[in-house]
């Protein structure tokens with residue numbers, strides 16, 4: 255293809271997508287943007303470290319062929335003032351994997367920011383931030399080594415959609431009128447108005463990425479973060495669509511946390527990932543107090559924005575945090591800090607953010623051996639207190655080195671004794687595994703206590719229901735249904751829809767009343783004659799208060815929980831509601 259300034263290296267091969275999977279040649283072409291300000295310093299240093307790790311890991315059998323692409327000031331100087339050349343976008347799509355340094359946002363350039371423009375143009379819908387601790391890095395936590403979590407933050411919806419109407423504007427007045435007159439909404443005069451769109455499409459593709467990552471990296475859980483107890487149809491819907499996606503596409507590989515306790519007694523089945531959810535505000539506390547319980551988080555935009563910076567601060571600050579923005583396949587890895595112009599070309603700053611983004615990139619490419627070498631070498635160099643100025647000022651007895659000397663120290667470790675480094679990384683993983691086993695032992699020993707401690711807080715009918723396991727037909731005998739109930743240890747069964755399409759339920763109490771008390775034979779009576787129809791149905795999103803109201807209003811002891819299509823998913827009972835409130839407490843609401 256005819257690029258104007260981009261020179262695609264001839265020795266390399268393009269990364270491609272084959273049958274819905276990345277196909278990685280041994281000599282892939284990878285794009286890089288040097289970036290502005292400190293960008294050239296940290297890029298130069300990082301490129302040397304990545305190359306050394308790849309060379310060492312594969313003895314020269316694999317090699318990245320770098321293709322420089324241009325954004326920001328360097329692009330402007332090459333492309334007549336264009337900071338965001340169209341051919342750079344084309345190259346990002348074509349090369350699939352690229353990595354970039356920080357960029358200055360041109361003042362008056364017509365962009366909110368080049369980074370935002372890039373995400374939008376390439377539809378990079380998942381912002382991925384791994385947050386893990388490297389031994390020796392200054393941290394405010396007591397047990398920072400327990401932090402090893404990857405945050406998948408949605409990049410296109412929520413507040414990022416930017417649908418806002420300024421107080422006093424004509425659009426604002428129009429929307430306010432509509433909301434008050436047509437929708438019955440109440441709010442103070444002159445309120446600024448914003449709309450927070452959350453769609454099934456946007457939520458599901460983000461959660462899909464998070465689950466795929468958990469599967470590929472052998473992680474044990476994915477946590478959906480939301481504020482669904484307050485915003486049911488956006489935040490709550492994100493959670494519901496997340497669970498729905500897991501059921502629809504990953505039924506073989508996942509179980510819910512509900513099932514972990516109710517079906518498996520807290521013991522995680524081999525090869526299954528637990529899908530759980532946590533309320534957004536609680537997760538901040540949990541990530542500090544019980545970080546080992548979280549491995550992959552899937553969040554909407556705003557929650558993820560706060561959370562990724564807060565989590566990064568636990569393990570050394572946003573200055574060293576790596577990141578990536580990813581679409582279905584195209585991925586742009588990036589330093590998460592800015593261009594720090596006062597340090598430009600001084601060979602002074604810390605290259606860690608870009609360097610570790612490159613580790614993520616190697617993992618994305620499936621080159622784990624090279625990534626592991628850097629992951630193991632990095633804490634060794636920090637432990638020797640050979641660090642750049644930013645760490646040196648936080649450490650006693652540190653040797654302050656330049657950006658390039660820090661890279662040299664890393665390369666010396668990587669090339670020095672690879673077996674030693676591999677052992678070091680294996681030991682770290684074994685320690686993590688042991689930690690997971692201890693968590694599991696605690697869950698199995700006292701599931702209720704473990705569930706409470708881990709911050710689970712059921713707030714909806716879906717969160718407290720007993721899952722339905724099978725239903726019986728109306729023309730089966732009561733005998734057969736009783737057998738099923740005993741076999742599965744359940745006190746009620748669902749009855750498939752009658753000709754009118756109404757689902758039914760048959761409970762143990764129905765059998766006492768309508769069979770034993772009525773002196774009938776269970777072998778001669780049909781389930782349909784004993785079942786209660788139609789069922790009182792409650793939506794999975796209903797709050798615990800709404801569940802209580804409906805139980806009272808209809809004077810029943812159990813109801814069916816159905817999804818948005820009316821398909822039954824489980825049963826809630828006054829007994830279940832009582833147990834939940836007794837276990838987790840009850841906050842009366844206004």
Ligand code: NAP
Nearest residue numbers: 356357358359369573589590591592593594603604605644
């Ligand atoms: P910044 O460039 O991140 O710098 C703020 C401060 O953070 C620096 O003065 C320095 O602190 C520290 N810092 C940043 N990177 C460091 C590194 N690699 N090693 C050690 N310390 C580092 O933020 P800013 O000054 O607000 O923004 C400057 C420009 O960057 C703006 O044009 C902004 O638009 C752009 N920006 C780009 C991106 C991106 O491309 N992803 C992100 C954010 C901002 P000390 O002064 O304490 O040493």
